Amino acid sequence: MGAFRLTLVRHLAGAAAGLVALYVLTTSVGPYRDLQIAQAAYLTCAVAGLTVLTGLGGQISLGHGAFMAVGAYTAALVSAHWGWPLAAMLAAAAVVTALAGVLVGAVAARLEGPYLAGATLAFAVGLPGLANYSHLTGLLGGQNGLTVTPPVPPAALGETFPLERWQAWIACAGAVITLFLLANLTGGRFGRTLRAGRDDEIAAALCGLRVARLRIAATVVSAACAGLAGGLLAVVASLAAPGAFPLTLSLQLIAAVIIGGLGTLPGAVWGALILVFVPSWASDAASSSGLSHDVASNLPLAIYGLVLIAVTLAFPRGLQGGLRDIGGAARRRLPPSLRRFAPGGGAPGVPATHRGGADEPTTDQASAPDPDPEGAGGRDDDGGGAGGRGERLRR
Amino acid sequence: MLEVAGLTAGYGAVRALDGVDLTVEEGSLTAVLGANGAGKTTLLRTVSGLLRPRAGRIALDGRDLARLPVEEIVRLGVAHVPQSGGVITELTVEENLRLGGLYRRDRGALARRVAQMYELFPPLAPRRSRAAATLSGGERQMLALARALTGAPRLLLVDEPSLGLAPRVVARLMAVLRRLCDEDGRTVLLVEQNARSALSVADRALVLDLGTVVADEPAAVLAADSRLRHAYLGF
């Protein structure tokens, strides 16, 4: 009876629950909200990949917007030239971006701190500009980019099935699969060695870990997620154009990672939701209070900037970590029988991914009595707790 | 001149000083001796303001130093020569020297004192425009001492000047410290692990052990106390 299988079952259950929740959600809202859900879903892929790289691997990337561009253009090209079906198109986006990740990772593995940040920043600014290069405009469509034929909902869903809902389903499926794979990957050996390489490179190397190879692997995984996100973006927006991948996109992704809490997958979901819903809330607020267009369109950016500064100064471990501290402190005061219902164990309103929180401990506790009543909720810094729980069971 | 009473200080959970009392007379050379980890360096860092005391009193001519920042304590005439000198290797010898007296804002006096230092420490003179990184250990120690003196301090705190130096160089440095007291009327608080050479020049000596004072005697008395020497000073 492997702990691995237990974890896998739990992650599968989480993924299934997430899909059901998303089904209910998408079918109960209008096309506009469906589109927003789709955006949040593809951003979740990119943010989740980035949070693994930065939070667990300790490598910052300000260039994930460029990876998304690679994915989007790949999807657009294979769809336009070879008419590949949707799934193959998205797989191609992830694979080609992963290959780009090998190159970037090989460079990035040798860089540290501000050098790495600067190089990835240059990547974010430099790469999308290639689309305008005159010899490539025939292929990449220049400033206008490439249009992507929108996917057609299956006939079985009925003729009136809205396109936006179908796009939301595609993007959500991509997000759930990404989160499921990342949860399993980071909960296992890969996640542990990644953290070891982040915390003490020399010690990890002395233990026989190939730190450079590990970093490249992390970049590749992360790039594949961003590539899938880009492919999904192309499908949802029906377009791949350089204007969709400005420097601010990359900075927003890193903002989402920081706001959600470095290295936590549920935090990635939060971060992506914030990226989509803060702008829409800001434009609503602006129109109701009569603010000008300039103010309204820049309000989200201003908020991200302020939040980035405030979070770094106030919660050095990120908002998710801060919330978890508060949640942990609250639960400690509750009697044990109530703890499983206390906030912090699961994230209500968000697809229940894999938090290893207080709402699912029955099997765990049967096989291995847990001396730590906090469970994964009280642990800091370890990829959402699922991995931590899995490791403890294996011992 | 300097009075320390009930001084307690430390880092995190470690208590490096525990109720230290110490009086330094004007114009005297006081040595603080003890093994590694006895709290000697912590004592100097606390007096010069690099470390905040947890309890106790540090007074210079009756003025409380415990709440003042380093920069202000320096302006009261306290110069601290940290362990292994703390020479800024990216700057030239001359720049290091000038830095020590810049806060006095008197350009003419600064130039004069820098010139004096080259007389007091002749090996520094031909190296004045070289980067301090090119100096040997002994030269660096000289430069650090000279830099402290360009500020014309009244109280000089010197941390382990003998560290890693040849015995002859150590003897020269000790002689210079003695002369600073006798000829210039400066006050010196010297921290040393090399008890023998410190006692050879000191007026008074303290022995620290695990953050507390275990002996406070005239240097000659302490040097004659073989029991204490064996127990704490290793000779």
Add this chain to the structure above:
Amino acid sequence: MVRFVNLTLAGITQGAVFAAVALALVLIWRATRVVNFAQGGMLMFTTFLAWTVVHDGGSYWLALGVALASGLVIGAVAERVLVRPVEGGPPLNAVIVTLGLYVLLQAAAGMIWGDTPHSYPPAFTIKGLTAGGTRLLLSPFDLFVIGAVALVMAALTVLFVRTGLGLKLRAAAFAPEIARLQGVRVGRMLTLGWALAALVGSLAGVLIAPSVFVGPSQFDAMLVFGFTAAVIGGLDSPAGAVVGGLLLGCALSYVSGYISSDLVTFGALAALIAVLMVRPNGLFAARTGRRV
């Protein structure tokens, strides 16, 4: 041949501006071990302030003065309020805070002045000079750009090398604790260092504004160019920043002239990667660590 000379001249002009941005980054890196990713945003904001002066009928020189003065203030305030708390902390925190400031400045500029870029007048004509009947890619304004950057560099060199204040600034940057023991008020020096750096950056913004226009994201590439130039020279070396800026300016000018102007930012990326792979600490880096 004329083309090569012309491209080189154009490269030197824009290289001077890159050098100024690189110098701003190097000054801050040396003083506080922080790469100021907000530099692009700061110079964008000060250039917008200058644009406002010009737009309201003020003279070019008044606008330049406003930009430089506001640069000083923004730099000082940024260090005091935002950077001071993260100095000495994990490097990621400093990166995030400066990025946050960058995003905030960009949003503020968008709110105040709108997202559409505005044109900015040059101080002198941009019509090329002629030599021996050939029109050169070097205008009186280009000469002004080169001269202004050179003047600022010279002034900074005098300040840092010849004055007591400069000595204190350097000491505070190299060894803060030792500097404090010599009576240097290190906090003030770091604030002043940021202010000076931001001043140099704001000069670069005004000088490049006529060719890139003034808009909230018009100066994004300037940060990349400046960072690349600084890395070429080694983040610790002000002289290296100047050489790096000129080298990068010429290299990108050749890329633009011989291949395509659309490849300029990509060329900067390629140059950056090449330098980082060969000499990760910059071409002019002599030391890898410091001994005290």
